[in-house]
Amino acid sequence: xxxxxxxxxxxxxxxxxxxxxxxxxxxxxxxxxxxxxxxxxxxxxxxxxxxxxxxxxxxxxxxxxxxxxxxxxxxxxxxxxxxxxxxxxxxxxxxxxxxxxxxxxxxxxxxxxxxxxxxxxxxxxxxxxxxxxxxxxxxxxxxxxxxxxxxxxxxxxxxxxxxxxxxxxxxxxxxxxxxxxxxxxxxxxxxxxxxxxxxxxxxxxxxxxxxxxxxxxxx
Amino acid sequence: xxxxxxxxxxxxxxxxxxxxxxxxxxxxxxxxxxxxxxxxxxxxxxxxxxxxxxxxxxxxxxxxxxxxxxxxxxxxxxxxxxxxxxxxxxxxxxxxxxxxxxxxxxxxxxxxxxxxxxxxxxxxxxxxxxxxxxxxxxxxxxxxxxxxxxxxxxxxxxxxxxxxxxxxxxxxxxxxxxxxxxxxxxxxxxxxxxxxxxxxxxxxxxxxxxxxxxxxxxxxxxxxxxxxxxxxxxxxxxxxxxxxxxxxxxxxxxxxxxxxxxxxxxxxxxxxxxxxxxxxxxxxxxxxxxxxxxxxxxxxxxxxxxxxxxxxxxxxxxxxxxxxxxxxxxxxxxxxxxxxxxxxxxxxxxxxxxxxxxxxxxxxxxxxxxxxxxxxxxxxxxxxxxxxxxxxxxxxxxxxxxxxxxxxxxxxxxxxxxxxxxxxxxxxxxxxxxxxxxxxxxxxxxxxxxxxxxxxxxxxxxxxxxxxxxxxxxxxxxxxxxxxxxxxxxxxxxxxxxxxxxxxxxxxxxxxxxxxxxxxxxxxxxxxxxxxxxxxxxxxxxxxxxxxxxx
Numbered sequence: 001x002x003x004x005x006x007x008x009x010x011x012x013x014x015x016x017x018x019x020x021x022x023x024x025x026x027x028x029x030x031x032x033x034x035x036x037x038x039x040x041x042x043x044x045x046x047x048x049x050x051x052x053x054x055x056x057x058x059x060x061x062x063x064x065x066x067x068x069x070x071x072x073x074x075x076x077x078x079x080x081x082x083x084x085x086x087x088x089x090x091x092x093x094x095x096x097x098x099x100x101x102x103x104x105x106x107x108x109x110x111x112x113x114x115x116x117x118x119x120x121x122x123x124x125x126x127x128x129x130x131x132x133x134x135x136x137x138x139x140x141x142x143x144x145x146x147x148x149x150x151x152x153x154x155x156x157x158x159x160x161x162x163x164x165x166x167x168x169x170x171x172x173x174x175x176x177x178x179x180x181x182x183x184x185x186x187x188x189x190x191x192x193x194x195x196x197x198x199x200x201x202x203x204x205x206x207x208x209x210x211x212x213x214x215x216x217x218x219x
Numbered sequence: 220x221x222x223x224x225x226x227x228x229x230x231x232x233x234x235x236x237x238x239x240x241x242x243x244x245x246x247x248x249x250x251x252x253x254x255x256x257x258x259x260x261x262x263x264x265x266x267x268x269x270x271x272x273x274x275x276x277x278x279x280x281x282x283x284x285x286x287x288x289x290x291x292x293x294x295x296x297x298x299x300x301x302x303x304x305x306x307x308x309x310x311x312x313x314x315x316x317x318x319x320x321x322x323x324x325x326x327x328x329x330x331x332x333x334x335x336x337x338x339x340x341x342x343x344x345x346x347x348x349x350x351x352x353x354x355x356x357x358x359x360x361x362x363x364x365x366x367x368x369x370x371x372x373x374x375x376x377x378x379x380x381x382x383x384x385x386x387x388x389x390x391x392x393x394x395x396x397x398x399x400x401x402x403x404x405x406x407x408x409x410x411x412x413x414x415x416x417x418x419x420x421x422x423x424x425x426x427x428x429x430x431x432x433x434x435x436x437x438x439x440x441x442x443x444x445x446x447x448x449x450x451x452x453x454x455x456x457x458x459x460x461x462x463x464x465x466x467x468x469x470x471x472x473x474x475x476x477x478x479x480x481x482x483x484x485x486x487x488x489x490x491x492x493x494x495x496x497x498x499x500x501x502x503x504x505x506x507x508x509x510x511x512x513x514x515x516x517x518x519x520x521x522x523x524x525x526x527x528x529x530x531x532x533x534x535x536x537x538x539x540x541x542x543x544x545x546x547x548x549x550x551x552x553x554x555x556x557x558x559x560x561x562x563x564x565x566x567x568x569x570x571x572x573x574x575x576x577x578x579x580x581x582x583x584x585x586x587x588x589x590x591x592x593x594x595x596x597x598x599x600x601x602x603x604x605x606x607x608x609x610x611x612x613x614x615x616x617x618x619x620x621x622x623x624x625x626x627x628x629x630x631x632x633x634x635x636x637x638x639x640x641x642x643x644x645x646x647x648x649x650x651x652x653x654x655x656x657x658x659x660x661x662x663x664x665x666x667x668x669x670x671x672x673x674x675x676x677x678x679x680x681x682x683x684x685x686x687x688x689x690x691x692x693x694x695x696x697x698x699x700x701x702x703x704x705x706x707x708x709x710x711x712x713x714x715x716x717x718x719x720x721x722x723x724x725x726x727x728x729x730x731x732x733x734x735x736x737x738x739x740x741x742x743x744x745x746x747x748x749x750x751x752x753x754x755x756x757x758x759x760x761x762x763x764x765x766x767x768x769x770x
Binding site: 048050053072073074075076077078079080082084086088089090091094095098099100101102103105108145148150 | 298387388390391392393394395396397398405406409410493496497498499500501503
């Protein structure tokens with residue numbers, strides 16, 4: 001699977017926020033790095049289809065060669081992980097995973113248990129999400145995202161709420177799963193360590209190459 | 220220290236009159252070995268009156284909630300929704316009686332709809348002999364209640380919905396392939412409903428027992444149970460009074476039963492939604508029809524209320540308006556001239572009561588919220604239930620008891636006593652509208668002021684009050700609108716001798732003089748509208764040089 005951003009630009013009130021012309025291959029992680037605010041969320045909105053009417057968009061978003069630029073979010077099949085895990089507090093962990101699993105999947109319970117096992121959370125199906133640790137929540141959120149069988153993955157600073165040790169572990173878990181499934185990944189972050197750990201190309205939302213290491217620690 | 224005690228004091232002030240009133244109603248009902256219940260049971264209209272109370276109350280509340288959820292699910296977060304919100308907000312200030320009278324002027328056999336279709340489509344040259352108003356099944360009453368309750372529920376929902384969180388959840392659901400409607404129902408509604416629950420219960424209790432709307436739109440033979448209780452109560456005869464008390468107790472039991480039924484259905488729906496979410500049905504096909512229903516019903520209701528008020532205004536200045544004519548042939552101010560000698564004192568009394576009820580309510584609510592902020596208290600679910608008690612217990616179940624009490628201490632028939640009872644109904648609404656803006660005031664401002672050495676009283680007076688000017692004035696306007704619209708408390712505690720625009724409008728409604736009805740109902744609508752207008756205009760004027768505070 002590949003994700004192509006074909007001369008994708010986003011403007012707001014005459015100001016260019018996003019200018020990207022890039023192909024993300026299966027299993028590759030593209031990092032968009034910028035200080036907070038500057039075009040990152042517009043780039044995400046353009047790829048996922050949630051830009052407001054005040055933005056002007058040109059160019060195309062292609063998934064496996066299919067032009068999805070005009071499709072609503074629900075038909076794009078692009079998975080999204082927010083900074084907050086957005087686990088639904090009124091459903092148990094299994095219910096959260098079931099929510100993402102397509103309705104006609106046979107053996108739903110087995111699929112859910114299997115996903116939990118892959119995340120090292122065997123037997124967690126009946127747990128209240130509020131009782132999970134930050135790392136556990138992040139893994140449930142990723143598994144939920146993957147159960148919906150996305151064709152690409154967008155990560156909106158999903159590690160910034162985790163403390164340092166956990167962040168590294170969770171990051172590796174997410175990138176490994178995406179690589180195994182051959183998903184193109186776009187990571188949006190302001191954190192140079194995230195960018196470095198992703199190990200792929202690092203661009204600014206305006207398409208300029210960025211150094212993944214912060215200047216103070218540049219080798 | 221005094222501030223810390225205010226929440227308790229306020230809750231006592233809410234609960235005490237309700238409990239005393241229920242006691243004062245129960246006692247005569249049980250006195251004489253339950254003679255009241257025997258005469259009540261012997262009344263042939265009883266089964267139908269009770270069924271009407273249950274039917275109109277449950278139907279209008281369920282429809283109002285369903286439409287509220289439909290509108291939110293289809294339109295929340297879209298530009299169309301902001302337009303709708305601006306259209307609905309003023310409808311909240313329309314008193315129940317005026318809304319009912321407006322609807323009556325619209326749907327009656329001689330009303331605007333019949334005129335618009337006559338004689339070209341219907342062939343009618345005289346008003347048809349149809350029982351559209353006061354229909355025996357309470358359909359027009361249900362519609363009237365729905366038109367008033369839907370804007371209320373929508374505005375409560377809007378003040379409790381966490382927009383950013385709702386947006387994130389709906390986007391997450393959309394990335395899984397869910398539609399707008401299914402995404403809203405499955406991920407936003409469960410949390411939202413928890414905050415809507417008490418207001419919904421209040422709506423249900425009100426809809427089952429409303430007297431003023433039932434008198435204007437409801438069936439007559441028999442009327443709804445609450446209306447019949449008031450009719451018995453107004454007869455100065457001991458047997459009838461005991462029957463009235465027994466009827467009030469039955470009404471209370473009916474409301475409690477309906478609330479229990481509602482809770483049961485609530486649990487089932489919650490369970491059904493959870494099963495749906497876990498099963499993963501995307502149901503994106505729901506979006507288009509639901510959006511259509513939301514648009515049509517919301518615009519339809521806003522249009523009906525708007526046209527109804529227009530009909531009231533036109534009638535108040537109509538000189539010659541024969542049946543099939545769409546507009547009056549000539550206009551004059553005769554209606555207003557006839558009404559004026561009664562209008563002026565009624566307006567003065569209405570305003571005096573509204574201010575005397577709302578200003579103390581506002582003071583108490585500010586005190587409670589201040590106590591929350593200063594002493595880290597929080598409103599527990601139990602406290603919120605107590606606060607809502609005057610809205611959950613039907614008015615006919617405790618006002619007669621309070622009336623007896625007021626009679627005993629010689630306060631019955633005075634406007635301050637009426638204002639004191641209005642306070643009980645005004646306060647929950649003031650709290651509802653003010654608590655959210657108060658709690659969402661940036662806490663860092665307070666911390667900064669404390670660090671600068673300001674006392675808590677100065678922080679309140681110099682920081683919070685001015686910053687919250689707009690929501691405080693809005694709460695004041697809502698409180699005044701609630702007080703101005705009160706019918707039964709004014710009638711009973713006022714002993715029929717305290718005349719407000721509302722009691723006058725309802726009393727006139729059974730007569731046929733549409734010009735005078737129009738004048739009273741219009742004025743009844745204008746007063747709260749004026750209060751809302753001031754609440755919007757004053758902060759803009761006051762903060763014209765401060766962009767960060769301007770609403």
